[in-house]
Amino acid sequence: MLVLTRGDLMGSKRLPKKKRQDELREKLKKDPFLTDEELTEIFSVSIQTIRLDRLELGIPELRERIKNVAEFNYSKVRSIGGTEIVGELVDLNLDNNGISILETNSDMAFQKTNVVRGHNIFAQAESLAMAVIDEEVALTGVANIKYKKPVKAGEKLIAKAQLVRKRGNKYFVHVFTYVRQEQVFRGKFILVSI
Amino acid sequence: MLVLTRGDLMGSKRLPKKKRQDELREKLKKDPFLTDEELTEIFSVSIQTIRLDRLELGIPELRERIKNVAEFNYSKVRSIGGTEIVGELVDLNLDNNGISILETNSDMAFQKTNVVRGHNIFAQAESLAMAVIDEEVALTGVANIKYKKPVKAGEKLIAKAQLVRKRGNKYFVHVFTYVRQEQVFRGKFILVSI
DNA sequence: CTAACAATTAGTACTAGGTACTAAATGTTA
DNA sequence: TAACATTTAGTACCTAGTACTAATTGTTAG
Numbered sequence: 001m002l003v004l005t006r007g008d009l010m011g012s013k014r015l016p017k018k019k020r021q022d023e024l025r026e027k028l029k030k031d032p033f034l035t036d037e038e039l040t041e042i043f044s045v046s047i048q049t050i051r052l053d054r055l056e057l058g059i060p061e062l063r064e065r066i067k068n069v070a071e072f073n074y075s076k077v078r079s080i081g082g083t084e085i086v087g088e089l090v091d092l093n094l095d096n097n098g099i100s101i102l103e104t105n106s107d108m109a110f111q112k113t114n115v116v117r118g119h120n121i122f123a124q125a126e127s128l129a130m131a132v133i134d135e136e137v138a139l140t141g142v143a144n145i146k147y148k149k150p151v152k153a154g155e156k157l158i159a160k161a162q163l164v165r166k167r168g169n170k171y172f173v174h175v176f177t178y179v180r181q182e183q184v185f186r187g188k189f190i191l192v193s194i
Numbered sequence: 195m196l197v198l199t200r201g202d203l204m205g206s207k208r209l210p211k212k213k214r215q216d217e218l219r220e221k222l223k224k225d226p227f228l229t230d231e232e233l234t235e236i237f238s239v240s241i242q243t244i245r246l247d248r249l250e251l252g253i254p255e256l257r258e259r260i261k262n263v264a265e266f267n268y269s270k271v272r273s274i275g276g277t278e279i280v281g282e283l284v285d286l287n288l289d290n291n292g293i294s295i296l297e298t299n300s301d302m303a304f305q306k307t308n309v310v311r312g313h314n315i316f317a318q319a320e321s322l323a324m325a326v327i328d329e330e331v332a333l334t335g336v337a338n339i340k341y342k343k344p345v346k347a348g349e350k351l352i353a354k355a356q357l358v359r360k361r362g363n364k365y366f367v368h369v370f371t372y373v374r375q376e377q378v379f380r381g382k383f384i385l386v387s388i
Numbered sequence: 389c390t391a392a393c394a395a396t397t398a399g400t401a402c403t404a405g406g407t408a409c410t411a412a413a414t415g416t417t418a
Numbered sequence: 419t420a421a422c423a424t425t426t427a428g429t430a431c432c433t434a435g436t437a438c439t440a441a442t443t444g445t446t447a448g
Contacts, residue, residue: 017423017424017425032264033261033264033265035404035405035406036405036406037405045425045426046425046426046427047426048425048426048427048428049424049425049426051406051407052424052425055407061405061406061407062404062405062406063257063260063404063405063406063433063434064406066257066260066261066264067227067260067264069264070226070227070260070261070263070264071227074263086313112330115333117317117320117321118320118333118334118337119280119313119316119317119320119321122313122316122317122320123311123313123316123317126312126313126316127311127313136306139309139312139341139344140312140341141340141341142338142339142340142341143312143337143338143339143340144336144337144338144339145336145337145338145339146335146336146337147333147334147335147336150333150388194344211394211395211396229433229434229435230434230435231434239396239397240396240397240398241397242396242397242398242399243395243396243397245435245436246395246396249436255434255435255436256434256435257404257405257433257434257435258435
């Protein structure tokens with residue numbers, strides 16, 4: 001079916017509804033700080049059209065969008081700042097063992113290859129090792145680690161920690177990290193309580 | 195309608211101007227999302243007083259505050275997302291050595307002790323080691339690391355990496371990290387290019 | 389005790405950037 | 419050309435303010 005769109009007839013100034021709405025969605029995703037007024041200039045339509053579009057697309061007003069960005073980031077900053085443990089602790093037996101799960105995402109990965117950066121895997125393992133130790137604060141003194149297989153963004157990391165030896169204020173903890181049964185990381189930590 | 199305000203709870207005594215303004219500043223710093231109206235309830239004063247206070251303190255209105263949080267974090271998120279290297283690369287000789295500087299802050303540290311979390315130091319060292327390798331992408335295969343001394347938030351980490359051996363697609367890189375001449379970390383990385 | 393002054397409160401007009409709605413104009417297609 | 423989709427116009431109303439004037443309290447020095 002061949003259909004002449006208004007765009008063809010009018011010389012590409014105004015877009016058909018569907019296309020305009022798609023572009024609107026994208027524009028606001030990239031820059032949520034645009035007002036309706038600024039959008040009228042971008043799309044050469046009236047402000048009512050912009051508002052109808054937002055209504056149909058379920059896109060909230062400028063102030064709501066800004067607030068969402070602020071709140072999202074605010075909580076994110078706090079959770080990063082407040083996170084003492086990387087990943088979700090699903091099982092813990094103090095002075096013995098523990099399990100933590102970390103859902104990886106593209107923020108943790110190299111842009112080009114989508115491979116999760118090593119220090120994220122390390123951070124999960126290290127913080128789990130620390131959680132297992134029944135001490136107020138533990139410092140990683142020495143770690144011997146090995147990355148067995150690259151992890152792709154989106155894969156779920158399951159880290160298992162086991163306290164293997166305790167000598168004075170030194171704790172020897174082994175952590176093995178898996179993606180679907182397959183081992184991707186191994187770390188041997190010596191933690192020192194202070 | 196009768197509402198219990200903080201004033202009531204604190205014995206209904208209203209604070210002197212100076213003290214109220216100090217607390218106002220703190221409150222808004224902790225929670226920039228408070229409206230003037232909510233503040234009137236917290237301090238048991240009229241909305242005009244709150245507005246005079248903000249005027250005198252140079253604190254902008256709610257929407258401006260929210261916008262600032264949104265814009266600040268928006269740019270921050272992007273820069274974190276785009277960062278492939280942790281810390282600032284100040285010197286680099288490919289396939290030989292490199293130096294990177296990382297200014298630590300309280301976000302990187304344990305809340306209680308203000309000691310910088312190990313994985314931040316690790317991340318700087320690992321990414322520097324990778325930068326030194328003249329390959330598109332390198333994966334950390336094995337690392338043997340040691341934390342020598344705890345690092346306090348605010349201290350400047352200077353990491354020096356040196357390629358010590360190269361065998362096939364395996365690179366052996368040593369990284370030493372210092373705070374004011376004093377070594378705080380040592381890492382031996384085996385990187386594998388893919 | 390009271391005048392002087394600081395601090396607070398009241399009230400008004402105005403603003404941006406909208407929502408929600410009705411109505412009309414214009415475009416498109418059967 | 420009628421039916422329908424799409425766009426535009428216009429109105430009342432909203433929030434969370436600014437900016438301003440004026441009145442009312444509270445406090446203190448003489």
